[in-house]
Amino acid sequence: MATASTPCDLLDRDADAVPVAPLPRHEREPRRDGRAHAGSVQADIDWPVALWIGGIHLAALAAPFCFTWSGLAICLVLYYVSGSLGVCLGYHRLLTHGSFSTWRPVKVFFAFLGGISGEGSAIDWVANHRKHHAFSDQEGDPHTPREGGWWAHWLWLFRKHSAAELAAHVRRWAPDLERDPAILLLHKTFILWHVLVGAALLGAGWLLYGPFTAVSWLVWGLAVRMVIVFHVTWLVNSASHMWGYRNYETTDDSRNLWWVGLLAFGEGWHNNHHAFQRMAKHGHKWWEIDVTYWAILALERLGLAWNVVHHPPGGRRTGGTIVVQGGGIDA
Numbered sequence: 001m002a003t004a005s006t007p008c009d010l011l012d013r014d015a016d017a018v019p020v021a022p023l024p025r026h027e028r029e030p031r032r033d034g035r036a037h038a039g040s041v042q043a044d045i046d047w048p049v050a051l052w053i054g055g056i057h058l059a060a061l062a063a064p065f066c067f068t069w070s071g072l073a074i075c076l077v078l079y080y081v082s083g084s085l086g087v088c089l090g091y092h093r094l095l096t097h098g099s100f101s102t103w104r105p106v107k108v109f110f111a112f113l114g115g116i117s118g119e120g121s122a123i124d125w126v127a128n129h130r131k132h133h134a135f136s137d138q139e140g141d142p143h144t145p146r147e148g149g150w151w152a153h154w155l156w157l158f159r160k161h162s163a164a165e166l167a168a169h170v171r172r173w174a175p176d177l178e179r180d181p182a183i184l185l186l187h188k189t190f191i192l193w194h195v196l197v198g199a200a201l202l203g204a205g206w207l208l209y210g211p212f213t214a215v216s217w218l219v220w221g222l223a224v225r226m227v228i229v230f231h232v233t234w235l236v237n238s239a240s241h242m243w244g245y246r247n248y249e250t251t252d253d254s255r256n257l258w259w260v261g262l263l264a265f266g267e268g269w270h271n272n273h274h275a276f277q278r279m280a281k282h283g284h285k286w287w288e289i290d291v292t293y294w295a296i297l298a299l300e301r302l303g304l305a306w307n308v309v310h311h312p313p314g315g316r317r318t319g320g321t322i323v324v325q326g327g328g329i330d331a
Contacts, residue, residue, distance in 0.1 A: 033131070033135075033140055033141065033142040033156075033159075034139065034140070034141070034142075034144075034147055044159060044160050045158050045159075045160055046157075046158055046159060046160040046161070047160075049157055049158055050158050052118075053154070053157065053158075053230070056118060056223050056226050056227060056230075057223075057227055059219060059222075059223035060219070060223040060224045060226075060227045062215075062219050062223075063219055063220060063223070063224045066212065066215045066216040066219050066220075067216065067220075068212075068213055068216040068217075068220075070205075070209075070213065070216070070217070071213070071216035071217050071219070071220035071221065072220060074201070074217055074220060074221040074225075075220040075221055075224050075225045075228070078116075078221055078225045079225050079228055079229060080265070081113060082113055082114070082116050082117040082118075082225070082226075082229055083117060083228075083229040083232060083233070083264075083265060084265035084291055084292050084295065085110065085113050085292075085295060086110065086112075086113030086114035086115070086116065086117050087114050087117050087119060087125075087229065087233055088264065088265050088266065088267050088292040089110060089292050089295055089296060090107075090110030090111055090113055090114040090122070091110075091111070091114040091119075091122055091125045091126060091129075092129065092267070093280055093292065093296065094107065094110055095107070095110075095111060095114075095122055095126050095177065096125075096126045096129045096130060097277055097278045098278060099278055099279065099280035099296070099308065099309050100280055100296055100299070100300070100305040100306065100307055100308040100309065101305065101306050101307040102299065102304055102305050102306070103304065104182075106299075106304055106305075108182045108183065108186070111182075111183055111186055112186060112193070115186050115190060115193055116193055116194065116197055117226065117229045117230075117233075118194065118226040118229065118230065119229070119230065119233060120190070121183075121186055121187035121190045122177055122183050122186060122187065123170055123174050123177045123178055123183060123184070123187045124166075124170070124174075124187070126173070126174045126177055127169055127170050127172075127173035127174040127177075128142050128143075128173075130173045130174065131169070131172075131173050132237075133274070133277060136250075136251075136252035136254070136274065137241065137251075137252040137253045137254075138251075138252075142156055143156040143237045143238075144241065144253075145237075145238055145241045145242050145253065146253070149238050149239075149242060150238075152234075152237050152238040152241060153231075153234045153235070153237065153238035153239075154230075154231075154234050194222070197221075197222060198218055198222050201214075201217040201218045201221045201222060202214045202215070202217065202218045204217065205217035205218070232260075232263045232264050233264065233267070235257075235260045235263065235264065235268070236260060236264055236267045236268060236270055239257055239260055239268075240254065240255050240256075240257045240260050240267075240268050240270035240271075241253045241254055241255065241270070242255065243255055243257055244256045244257035244258070244260075244268075244270075244271070245271075246271045247271055247272055247275070247284060247285070248271055248272065248274075248275035248276075250271065250274050250275055252274055254270045254271040254273070254274035254275075255270060255271050256268065256269045256270060256271045256272060256288065257270065258288075261282075261283070261288060261289065261290075262289060265290075265291040265292045266282045266283055266288075266289065266290030266291050266292045266293055267282065267292070269282040269283050269284065269288045269290065270282075272284045272288070276312050278309050279309050279310070279311070279312065280293055280296050280308050280309050280310060281293045281310055281311075296308060
């Protein structure tokens, strides 16, 4: 088994990368993470998030009563589009880590696809994930399984934070996205896009096949698909930090877990990713299938992606810096 000398490192900083300055002294990030900081149960719950996630799960319970093969097909297609292209490629490898460069309209398009996954806007998702890498399985990690498997899987999402805490959190971890007008617009209209996608599914099904198919497309294409994407993505945070094998020695608990690797379009080769965080390729062994990387290769072939980080340059790795597209963040 291959090992690496420096744990949980990132690739060398780009020559023109500019570190994001820390927050002013009077504006230290007050946002607390971790189960140990939780207060009373009801007072500590972010009820809008709880109602959003709970409502999607409740809607998915109707799936057996409105099943159609076309609804299942739409579910699977949108599972790939919003999960692999949106979350894995767009949110994670492009916006969080800058694994490749692309045209700005393409960047915004993938941010849109990530948004319709239902996992929050690109600004929130990226800020949380960059903080996770900075404090992976240590104090400050938003979702380490060291505080419980269920906490890492989804309970951490229901933690309530004040508006000031969230604003400081974003300014610290995703200032590049907050300054982008198009990404900010997607952030502010997050719910709207789900309403429009749902209306499109319902309307198309009704016009083509009638009311039963319309409801089927809505439930399977929206609710069921979102629940699947939710839990598959959350398994990377939980299961892939608890079970599996390691190709590299890192200071966190990241693992390569084959079934999460398949379900999450390559994201389950998580130890590989934590060892070389900016690499576009997460599967480092021949059997480690990475569907999302195939899409990046296709974009590169079409001239829509360049500066793709296929391999660590010179095999050298440095720690302490999260390199992002157009800049860096000192962890």
